[in-house]
Each structure stands twice: as C-alpha cells, then as structure tokens.
Amino acid sequence: MQKSLSPRIGVFDSGIGGLTVLKSLQQRLPEAHFVYYADSQNAPYGALDGGTLLAYSERIVQYLIRREVDLIVVACNTVTTEVIDQLRALYPLPFVGIEPAIKPATRGAQNKSIGVLATARTLQSKGYQRTRDEYAKSFKVIERPGIGLVEEIEKGVFDSPELIRLVQSFVDDFERQPIDTLVLGCTHYILIKPLFERLFATPVTLLDANEAVARRTQEIAKPAEEVFQMVECYTSGSTELLEAVVKYLDIAFVRSIEALTL
Ligand code: DGL
Secondary structure, three states, X not given: OOOOOOOEEEEEEOOOOOHHHHHHHHHHOOOOEEEEEEOHHHOOOOOOOHHHHHHHHHHHHHHHHHOOOOEEEEOOHHHHHHHHHHHHHHOOOOXXXXXXXXXXXXXXXXXXXXXXXXXXXXXXXXXXXXXXXXXXXXXXXXXXXXXXXXXXXXXXOOOOHHHHHHHHHHHHHHHHOOOOEEEEOOHHHHOOHHHHHHHOOXXXXXXXXXXXXXXXXXXXXXXXXXXXXXXXXXXXXXXXXXXHHHHHOOOOOEEEEEEOOO
16 A cells, blocks of 8 residues: 655745744644745845735745645745735645734733734735734724834844844834734744843733644644654755754754755
C-alpha cells in the first residue's frame, strides 16, 4: 500500500512577519512539512494597490502549487483582507487567511474601546471593514495604520532606537484615547510584541490571530499518516535575515533557508 505523506503546507507573507504564524502552525501540526516564502524584497505590501498585491501573491501561490502543497496559509493580513477571495476563485486548493483579531477583541474589551494597528491597505480593505462592522458595531474602534513599522521590522533589529521611538509614538497615541485592547493586525508586529508590552505604561491586552489560524489549519489539513517534520524557507530578500528570525522564534526542523526570486 502506498504510504500517504504528512500534510504539505505552504505559508507566505511579504517578509519575516509570517514566521510568527509558522511558529504557531508548527506547535499545532508538528508532523507537517512546511514550505515558507518571504517576499522581503517587495515588502512592505501594506502600501501596494490591489492589482500589484494580487500579482505578487499569485506568483507565490503558483510556486507553492508547483511544490505540491495541499493547502496555503496566507500569513499576511494585507493579502488576506484584500485579495484572498480572488486567490480562492483562481486556484483549486484550500486557503487559510489571517485577519485582525477583531472578534476576540470584542470579547476582551471592558471599556468598549479597541485599538487596531494594521497596514493602511488592511484598514481600507472591504474584508477588514466587513468583519469590523459585523462584530464591533457597539465598540469604539480606534484604527491606526502602522506607517513605517514594517520597514523597520524588516531590518531585523527589534530593539533599535528608531524602532523604539516609532513604537512609542503609537503607544502614546493609543494611551491618549485610551484603549484596553490592542489588535496587532499585521504579522510583522507580532515580532515586536515584547516591545509593545514594555512601552505601554497602562495594562493593555495585545491580541493577534495566529492561534486561530493554526486551529483552522489543523481542522482542514489532511491527517498525517507519517511524521515528516520539515521546514523549507525561501526569501526574495536576505537569507541572513530569515535565518536570524528563524533562530529568534526558535522554529524547529528547518532543513534549508534559500534565496529565491519568483
Ligand atoms: N505582514 C503583513 C501583514 O500581516 C504585511 C506587512 C506589509 O508588508 O506591509 O499585513
């Protein structure tokens, strides 16, 4: 009898942020074979128009399909909220996306005031606005585009004076509102969650959707009949950067980290 392999899961983002999603996925699906693509050369995605975003995403999706993945996790809020419906219509495999954690935020907030930090494109997208209007109607939602954050985070230094200054300016703004819950609506921001925790003087709950994405992926991934723990990473940018973040997040079973321009 032919032995079926463990699930092969493609994961992609505009850069290193999606590695935080990969980390959550690996905790839930340690038997899976992951192929990760970081499009760091084209980051940030957050300021791109819909057409360009779709074109970049399609190139990556086509590559992952050539690598025979069973499903694709879009580890990018910007791609999910803007073009995942189009990707689903164009390609015949399941997609799991990530969106700002608005729904869980409405459970946690006590003063009915929720901050959402995401890319400009995410905040303007119909996908995000639909979710917000459905779940957070009776809440005060304070939205801020994280201008400049992805560029700083992509430098791979998570405590540089420039980054601290930038994050402090967002924190000060949210503290003036004030908010009690902050949704980190871009996977890059999860890499600097400790910095947000350090800079907020008032207690604020920081939320992201990584665990929800991992749960959903586990639900639809085909059951493993064989343990085949492996992660392959590719980047259109710096392999050193990808390697440093893989180490920082302590991602296991990484077989290769290679440069690949699509
Ligand atoms: N990490 C991505 C997100 O979750 C994209 C950030 C960007 O490239 O602007 O939105």
